[in-house]
Amino acid sequence: MKIAGHTMGTPEYTVCEAIKLFHEIGADGAEIVVQDGYISGIPCDCDEAILKEIKKCAQENNIEISCLTPYNSYFNSLDETLRQKEIEGISRVIDYCEYLGAHFIRIYGGNLAAGDTENLEERRNNLIRSMRYLGDLALKKNVTLVIENHFNTMSVSAKDSAALIRDIDHPAVRILYDQANLTFTENEGYQEAVSIQQQYVAYMHVKDLVFIEGKSFVSGEVSHPKESDRNVITKIVGEGVVEWPEILKMVKARGYDGWLSLEYERRWHPDDIPDASVGMKKSIEYLKTILP
Secondary structure, eight states: OEEEEEGGGOTTSOHHHHHHHHHHTTOSEEEEEEOTTOTTEEOSSOOHHHHHHHHHHHHHTTOEEEEEEEOOOGGGOSOHHHHHHHHHHHHHHHHHHHHHTOOEEEEOOOOOOTTOOTTHHHHHHHHHHHHHHHHHHHHHTTOEEEEEOOTTSTTSSHHHHHHHHHHHOOTTEEEEEOHHHHHHTTOOOHHHHHHHHGGGEEEEEEOEEEEOTTOOOOOSOSSOOOGGGOOEEEEOTTSSSOOHHHHHHHHHHTTOOSEEEEOOTTTTOTTTSOOHHHHHHHHHHHHHHHOO
C-alpha cells in the first residue's frame, strides 16, 4: 500500500508547496482538490500551464498524483441542464487526470439530503446513467471513478455503496472506502463494511476522530458539516477511535494493496488539528508502523 497526502489538509499551501511538503514528510503521492477559489486546489477550468507546473513539481519531488477530487455532486439531479453541467465538469477532470498521470477521481454518489425521499428511484437511475456515461470516458483514459462512502449522498453506507456499484455495473466505477465517514454517520463498523463492499473498493481515505458526547450526526451540506452540527472532533491518525490496524489487516487479507490517502481535514476543522507539517507527518509515521 502507498500513502498519499491530501490537499484538503494543506489550506495554507499552494498545490506545489503541498506536493513538496508531502515529499518531505514521507508520502508517496498526492490527492489534489479540484475547486475554484481554494489555494491548495486546481481550478475547475484549468489551463495547461497550471497543470504543467503541477506535473513538473510532482516529478521533481518523486510524488505520484494519485487522485483528483472535484466537488460536483448533482449527478442524480432531475434538472437535466444541471446534471449535464456536472457531467461536463467531471469530463474535464478526466482529461486533467490523463495529463497528470492520475488514475482516480473521487466522486460523490449524487446529492441527497438526509431524510429526503422524493423521487428516489428516478434520481438514483439518473445517478446510474451519469456514472455509466462518465465511466466510458474514464475507461478510455485509464481512470477509475471512485464513489465515496459519504453523508448526504446515495452512497452513505457500505450497503448502499455496494448496491449502487452493482447496479452501475461498470469496470471504471468503484468504491472509495472511508471508514471514518461510516463511523461518524453511525453506519457500518469496519468488519461489516469490509465484508459488504471490499470487493468493489479501489481507493481508501484514512482519517481519525473522537465523538462529542451527547451529539448525533446531522448535516445539511455534502462537503462537510457546519460546526454546530458536528458530532465528532477530527484527530491525527492513531489518536482517535477508528481501528486502523485491524482495518488495514482485514482489507489486505482481501487483496487490497492500493492507496491510503490521508484526508486530513484541516481545511474544514483547523482548530482540531495542527498544520500538516506536524499532524499529517505524525499520521504518515503512524501508518507506516501499522502497515500489514
